[in-house]
Amino acid sequence: MLVPRLIGLAALAIGIAGCAELRNDLRLGFAETARIERGKAHFHSVCVACHGEGSQPSPNRIAPRVEMIAQRYSPQGLARELEAIADVGHYGMPTVRTTPAERRDLVAFISSLQSPSAAGR
Numbered sequence: 001m002l003v004p005r006l007i008g009l010a011a012l013a014i015g016i017a018g019c020a021e022l023r024n025d026l027r028l029g030f031a032e033t034a035r036i037e038r039g040k041a042h043f044h045s046v047c048v049a050c051h052g053e054g055s056q057p058s059p060n061r062i063a064p065r066v067e068m069i070a071q072r073y074s075p076q077g078l079a080r081e082l083e084a085i086a087d088v089g090h091y092g093m094p095t096v097r098t099t100p101a102e103r104r105d106l107v108a109f110i111s112s113l114q115s116p117s118a119a120g121r
């Protein structure tokens with residue numbers, strides 16, 4: 001009678017492990033959603049004045065629309081670019097200071113606009 005009991009225990013263990021994984025995924029999902037929301041709010045208070053969003057053309061003629069930025073950069077590339085922009089700007093773009101936490105949020109938001117086929121470039 002030991003074998004069925006062991007099988008039962010093993011099934012229980014697998015079940016518990018599965019739950020933990022699911023809980024982890026949910027937690028990461030919430031953290032990511034919160035990051036995207038903060039990034040969006042930051043973008044709308046600071047960046048949208050020049051970069052625009054949606055179908056409207058960019059308010060600043062030479063500033064690419066945010067969707068364009070999302071297509072052009074991988075999340076890692078964008079993080080590096082925003083760090084450089086916080087120091088020295090970007091050609092025609094003035095220095096726009098951001099903290100590392102703000103940059104993480106902005107990257108999460110901008111990357112969330114990326115179409116799946118363009119992700120990871």
Ligand code: HEC
Nearest residue numbers: 046047050060062063064069072081090091092093096106
């Ligand atoms: C005062 C206007 C202005 C503001 C505010 C501004 N930008 Fe820009 N940004 C520009 C312009 C103009 C360019 C294009 C510069 C060029 O290529 O000469 C640019 C370029 C960029 C690029 C590089 C795009 C590329 O295709 O290489 C990124 C990334 C970027 N901005 C992100 C941001 C983010 C994020 C914010 C908010 C934290 C922001 N910008 C706020 C004007 C602005």
